[in-house]
Every structure is written in C-alpha cells, then in structure tokens.
Amino acid sequence: MKIQSVAAELSLKRSVDSGTDEQRMAVRNIIQGVRSDGDAALLAYTKQFDKAQLDHLKVTELEIEEAYNEFPEEMIEVIRQAADNIYTFHEKQLRETWTYTDSSGTILGQKMTPLDSVGVYVPGGTAAYPSSVLMNVLPAKVAGVKRIVMTSPPGADGCLPAGVLVAAKICGVQEIYKVGGAQAIAALAYGTESIEPVDKITGPGNIFVALAKREVFGTVDIDMIAGPSEIVVLADDSARPAEIAADLLSQAEHDTRASSVLVTPSQKLAEETAKEVESQLNDLPRASIARESIENYGAIYVTKDMKEAIDVVNGLAPEHLEVMTENAMDVVKDIRHAGAIFVGRFSSEPIGDYFAGPNHVLPTNGTARFSSPLNVDDFMKKSSLIIYSEQSFNENFKKIAAFARLEGLEAHARAVEIRKA
Template sequence: MRRLTREDIKKWKTSRQEDTSDIQGKVNDIVSGVRRRGDAAVKEYTEKFDGISLSDFRVTREEISDAYESLSGKYLDIIQEAAGNIRRFHEKQLPSSWFDTSQDGSMLGQKYTPIDKAGVYVPGGTAAYPSSVMMNIIPAQVAGVERIAMVTPPGTNGRVPIGVLATAQILGVTEIYKIGGAQAIAALAYGTETIPAVDKITGPGNMFVALAKKQVFGDVDIDMIAGPSEIAVLCDHTARAGEVAADLLSQAEHDERSSAVCITTSRQLADDLDREVKEQLKQLPRKNIAEASINFFGGTVVVDTMTEAVDTVNEFAPEHLEVMTENPYEQLGAIRHAGAIFLGPYSSEPVGDYFAGPNHVLPTSGTARFSSPLNVHDFMKKSSVISYSAAAWHRNVDKIASFARLEDLEGHARAVEKRKERFDD
C-alpha cells in the first residue's frame, strides 16, 4: 500500500475521470436505434453485444418459479431474512403529506405521491446480484410504485441466474426482461412494442449503462450516475490491520478502478497494513482485479490528529466509510460526506451490502458531497397544495399584483386582480 497525502485525496476526482467520448458515441447510436426501431434494435444489440439471440425478452412465470424451486432452501431463507431487514429499514423512510390551515381559512400543504412506473437495472451477464434486486425493488414497493419492471442481461445460456429470479419471486416481481446494456436503458426510457416505458430508472451497471442513463435523463428520471466502488477506512491504533486489509480488498475486488483508502493516525497500523494487504492478496480469488485497483488508487494516509483524519474523509467523500476507532461515535458528528457510514469493528462493509437493511446503492466519485443513498423518497414526488381563502386574497391581492408588475408580467397581475369582479357583482 503506497502512502498518500491529503493533496492526493483532493486530486482523486480528477485522477478518476475518463475520456468517454468514444463510448458515448456508441451509446448515442444504441439509444437512438432503440428509440426509432424498438424491439428489432433491442434484439440486434443483444445479439451483437451479448452473443444471445432472443425470440422473446420477457422472462416467463415458469422460469421464475423454476428458479425459486432450484435455489437451496438455505439461500432462500437468507434472502427472505435480508429482504425483511431491508423492508423494515425503508419503511421508516416513508414521508407523510402535511397540510397547514391558518385562522383565515387558507390551507397550504405538501402531498407525497409515488411515481407510477419504475424500471430497475440489475447487473448480470458474468455474475449474479440478488442483492441489487432487493436494494432497488424494495424501496420502490415501500413507496407504493404500482408497476416495477426489471431488466438484467442474460448469461451465455440465454437465461437469467436463478438467484436473481428467485429473489424477484420472493419480492413478487414478475415483469422481468432478459436484456442489458444501453439497449435495456433505452427500452425502459422510451418503450418498445413489448416493453412499456417507465418514469424512473434505477440500478448500477457498466459504463454503457451509466452513459445511457445520463443520456435519457430528462425524458425519465434516474437515481444517479454510478462509478466504480470506493471504500475509506478511518482508524486509529485500536484497529486490527488484518480486518482493515480485508475490508479494503472487499471493495478493491469489484473493479480495477475501485478505490480503497485507509486514513489513520497510527503509523504502526499503516506499516502492518502494508504487509496484510500483500498477504491477503495472495489468497484472493479475484487477486488480479484487486491488485490493479490497489495500484490504481489504493493506499494509506497517515495524519497527526483525528480532526485531520476526519477532514481528509470529508474531502474524499467516499461511497463507503468504515470508522474503526476507539470511540467511533465521537467521529460521527464531524463526518459530513459519505454515502454509508459503518461504525465499529463488527460493521464491515458487506454487512451493509447484503443484510443490515440500509441501501447499498450509494453515491460515488465524490458525489456524496451533495447526494444520498437510494431510498423511498427517490420513488416519490412532492406536490405543493395551495388553497387561498377570500380573506387571504383580500389581504394580499395588491401585493401580489405589484410583485407581478415588478417583473413586467401584466397578465399575472390581472389574473389575481380578476377576482375583484366577484365582489362587484
């Protein structure tokens, strides 16, 4: 693990930026093709990029049921329990509409309404992510979304992994399409002959998926433009180097451009961590990916004080932050920018990925400075409610009309003054 400085952290965002112009051009063509040619384009791109020729995109109920029956009862029980934890956490996020009535009879308020149709992208192809199914679908269900469509790339056998389908069965989702990539995002955004359009698209994916989401944003809503995974571990002398190393590598194994950084006040721990990472890499099945990630942007920042350590965390604004200090709650209040915060030695990052309850779809690339994890609010919208009484109108009509004329909008002024005729009749 190389030594990093706070200045390295400040430059981190720039260092991770990629030139996506070549990919963006290809994504533009795919999205445009699907928008113009519908199913025919989706079939063409699926065969071209995934090597799969499909006569029908829709996963049948029999496929879903067979997957559920095929999965070991042990795994079904774990998924059921995890889903319950995730649902309970997200139910606490449900907002309430509110209405405030004044003495003159006016009423102002805010009304929450779930969106009608959500599309969920679950990564696939060479891997299976049942956890992504739960993290995207459960908050949409809690919000009250009536229609949830799921898309996921098929494997080389043309089928969706049984773990993904079994999880969908547990959650009661039956509208599933075995398509992926930019063509799946375009199909959800604009609709095809067989895939109705949605209002919002959520879920992580590769660069093609991320750029397609960016392109369709505005025609539909999206959750975020997700980049490679990140973890920062904030620790002092009480942390165990073996545990810190294992947690850093848990994210480094995701992607060669993932980031894994330790920020510590202990030089001894930093030295021990170097040895631990090297040893654990030898035993890691995804060693090549994790090692490339560590070489790309992994390392240790050694600082003199915990205040400086927390300031460095806030500059990093990591997707995942573990706090492994003597009293982790003491640092919590000062931490301003992190997607998810894991406190204490038993709260390793995978606890949140799979089981605890909070969502693992998190802001990356420093966007935790201004954005939040995927949540129930993402699947709801707010409407302002205004009901002015005659008394309130009388009291404010001249002020409102004057404000309109300040902006040279005479029509606005006349619209509010037009009500005077009610009292002239």
C-alpha cells in the same frame, strides 16, 4: 499500499465514467436503433453483445418458478431475511401527505405521490447480483410504485441467473425482460412493442449503461451516474490491521478502478495494514483485480492527529466510510460527507451490501457532498397544496399584483385583481 503524509497532494483518485467519444457515439446509435426498430433491435443487440439467440424478451412465470424451485432453500431463506431487513429499514423513510391551516383559514401543504412506473436495471455478465434487485425494488415497493419493470442481460443460454429471478420473485416483480446494456435503458425510456416506457430508471451497470442513462435523462428520471466503488477506513490504534486490510480488499476486488483508502494518525497501524493487504492478496481468488485496484487507486494517508484525519475524510466524501476508532460515535458527529457510515469492528462494509437494511446504492465520485443513498423519496414526487382563504386573498392581493408588475407580468397581476372586481 502506498503510505504518505497528508502534506503530500491529497486526493481520492477517481475513475469517472465519462466514456470515450467512440463509446458515447455507440450508445447514441444503440438508443436510436431501439427507438426506430423496437423489439427487433433489442433481439439483434442481445445476439450481438450477449451471444444469446432469443425468441422472446419477457421472462415467463415458468422460468421464474423453475429457478425458485431449483435454488438452494438455505439461500432462499437468506435472501428473504435480507429482503425483510431492507423493507423494514425503508419503511421508516416513508413520508405522508401533510397540511397545516393558518389563522385566516388558508391551507398549505405537500401531497406525496408514488411514481407510476420504475425500471430497475440489474447488471449481468460474469456475476449475478440478487442484492441489486433487493436494493432497487424494495424502496419502490415501500413508496407504493404500482409497476416495477426489471431488465437484465441474459447469458449465452438465453437465461437470467437463478439468484436474480429468486430475488425478483421474493420482491414481487413479475415484469422481467432479458435485455441489458444501453439497449435496455433505451427500451425503458422510450418503449418498444413488448416494453412500455417507465418514469424512472435505477440500478448500476457498465460504462454503456451509465452513458445511456445520461442520454435518456430528461425523458425519464434516473437515480445517479455511479462510478467505481470506494471505501475509506478511518482508524486509530484501537483497530485491527487484519480487519482493515480485509475491508479494503472487499472493495478492491469489485473492479480494477475501485478505490480503497486508509486514513489514520497512526504510522504503526499504517505500516501493519499495508503488510496485511499484501499478505491477504496472496490467496484472494480475484487477486489480480484487487491488486491492480490497490496499486492504482489505493492509498494510506497518515495524519498528525484525529482532527486532521476527519478533515481528510470530509474532503474525500467517500461512498463507504468505516469508523474504527475509540469513542467512534463522537468521531461520527464530525463526519459531514459520506454515503454510508459503518461504525465499529462488527460493521464491516459487506454487511451493508447485503443484509443490514440500509441501501447499498450510494453516491460515488465525491457526490456524497450533496447526494444521498437511494431511498423511498427517490420513488415519490411531491406536489404543493395551496388552498388560499378569502381573508388571506383580501389582505394580500394588492401585494401579489404589485410583485407581478415588478417583474413586468401584467397578466399575472390582472389574474389576481379580477377576483376583487
């Protein structure tokens, strides 16, 4: 890994999924195809892109039961425990409707209402992601969303991965469709003969999924446009180079565009970690992916002290931040921008990916400066409550009418004054 001082140009190299002109045009054509031809377009695109010849889009109850019955019992229990942890964590986020009454009798407040329907996209391809099912479905369940629809691209055999179906069953998802890519996003947004449209779409995907989510935003809500995975490790001499290297590589193996960065005031730790990364790459199954990621998007920044290191981290605003320092919680107090913060040597980032409970859908590309992890609030909407008392009206109607006329809105003013006539 490249070691450099902060005096050099500082940046967390990011690969933004803005797509090419050809990709954007392809996505728009796919969306239009689904809007025009519905299920027929979904079946045609699934045959074209996923090499699967389907006679039905919806996953049957029998398919779910078969996947569950054939899945290793010990892994079912692991997924179930992870689901319990995630559900329990998100229950703490649930907010209730609230009101207050002032001295005049006016009642003001906020009504919390779950969304009616949500579409969850689960990526497919060469890997299965049951963790994506848990992290997207369970906050919606906690919020009280009644209809949760899941889509995922099938394999060439026309089936979804067993682990994905098992996770869906554990989460109580029954409406599942074998469709992926931009066509799945279009179906969730606009509907087809088989798939009724939803109000919001969440879940990660490839560049075509990301571009499709951007295209349909406004017709439906979306969670975010997520970029490649990022990790920053903030460490001092108390940390262990082998553990830091392993954590950096845990993100590098995701994607050739993933970003793995160490920030430290220790030149010694920097050098030892760089050696460990190289050593551990030698027998990593996804070494070619991880190596390209490390070479193109990895870095080690050496700072003059811990204060400067913290400033660097806040400037990078990473998706994942590990803090491996003495007095780590004192350091955390000064962290302002990070999607998720993992504190101490036993809080390796993959623990958050799968099992601890907090959501692993996190802001990327520096958006942790203003964004939060996926949470229960993302599946609820807020309505203001105004029950104005006669006393407050009599005291304030002239002020309100004057304000309306200040903005040139006479009808607004009269709508207030007519009640006093």
